[in-house]
Amino acid sequence: MTDFKSILEDINQQISNTEDKGNVADYIPELRNVNKNAFGIYLNVLNNKNFGIGDYQTKFSAQSITKALTLALAISKNPEDVWKRVDVEPSGNPFNFLSLLEVENGIPRNPFINSGAIVIADILVSELEHPKEDFLAFVRQLSNDNSIDYDIKVANSEKETGFKNYAIANLLKSFGNLKNDVDTVLDFYFMQCSLAMTCEQLTNAFYLFANHGKCLQNKLHITPSQTKRINAIMLTCGFYDEAGEFAFEVGLPGKSGVGGGIVAVLPNQFVISVWSPGLNKKGNSKLGMEALEIFTSKTELSIF
Numbered sequence: 557m558t559d560f561k562s563i564l565e566d567i568n569q570q571i572s573n574t575e576d577k578g579n580v581a582d583y584i585p586e587l588r589n590v591n592k593n594a595f596g597i598y599l600n601v602l603n604n605k606n607f608g609i610g611d612y613q614t615k616f617s618a619q620s621i622t623k624a625l626t627l628a629l630a631i632s633k634n635p636e637d638v639w640k641r642v643d644v645e646p647s648g649n650p651f652n653f654l655s656l657l658e659v660e661n662g663i664p665r666n667p668f669i670n671s672g673a674i675v676i677a678d679i680l681v682s683e684l685e686h687p688k689e690d691f692l693a694f695v696r697q698l699s700n701d702n703s704i705d706y707d708i709k710v711a712n713s714e715k716e717t718g719f720k721n722y723a724i725a726n727l728l729k730s731f732g733n734l735k736n737d738v739d740t741v742l743d744f745y746f747m748q749c750s751l752a753m754t755c756e757q758l759t760n761a762f763y764l765f766a767n768h769g770k771c772l773q774n775k776l777h778i779t780p781s782q783t784k785r786i787n788a789i790m791l792t793c794g795f796y797d798e799a800g801e802f803a804f805e806v807g808l809p810g811k812s813g814v815g816g817g818i819v820a821v822l823p824n825q826f827v828i829s830v831w832s833p834g835l836n837k838k839g840n841s842k843l844g845m846e847a848l849e850i851f852t853s854k855t856e857l858s859i860f
């Protein structure tokens with residue numbers, strides 16, 4: 557039987573001895589203040605046990621990790637609109653890249669690149685009666701944890717400096733792929749990205765992706781087929797322009813964020829979250845990626 561606990565302890569040991577921890581994202585001013593030495597992992601092995609190590613109960617900015625959750629909610633409300641307005645191809649470009657959108661007539665490459673996530677945010681603004689409150693309630697329900705909340709300071713900090721996201725939203729609007737006001741949609745998008753969550757809460761929230769669409773409380777939120785599609789997009793597009801490298805090194809569908817978190821799933825088997833705020837050049841958590849590579853190598857558990 558795999559000794560998950562000692563594998564996580566080994567990872568923690570190796571990671572804490574690594575000198576180069578990457579660089580904390582600073583383009584959102586509020587994210588500069590994070591402690592670069594923080595490190596946490598939380599693992600949920602389905603029908604078995606949970607294991608946490610290090611700072612797994614410290615909240616951090618989930619940022620783009622929330623794009624998998626908004627996608628799940630949008631698909632549960634209006635799947636036709638989602639697949640009509642967003643493509644499912646990896647972009648091979650940075651997450652806030654603008655030019656492709658113009659060449660491809662306002663249809664974002666995938667729901668995890670910023671343009672795609674902004675279209676998903678627009679769909680939720682149209683579908684939900686109280687978008688911010690309803691999305692928060694959805695995440696709280698998935699995680700079974702009412703302490704999860706937005707971080708208004710982070711949301712405001714991004715609002716003041718998110719010029720590229722304003723450019724993207726305006727471009728989408730010019731192509732008719734944004735139904736609501738630019739400001740209303742971005743207001744929701746910046747709030748969604750500001751969600752502050754721990755590794756434990758993120759693992760719990762992503763449980764449905766490993767469990768055919770049923771959350772921890774066994775409630776069905778998306779169908780098994782929709783779950784399969786989201787996992788496929790996480791594998792091909794979940795790591796900015798480093799999805800190929802992540803599949804090669806780690807071999808799991810997942811989603812990362814510039815707050816330094818990564819959540820990865822092996823359907824039917826486990827969900828794992830890691831957090832280390834320093835990023836590599838492509839914007840993924842440097843040590844988080846290394847930790848997951850060690851994890852799938854030692855356990856020999858990956859989708860391949």
Ligand code: GLU
Nearest residue numbers: 619620651749813814815
């Ligand atoms: N709110 C960030 C942005 O739109 C999310 C970036 C990320 O985590 O990839 O720039």
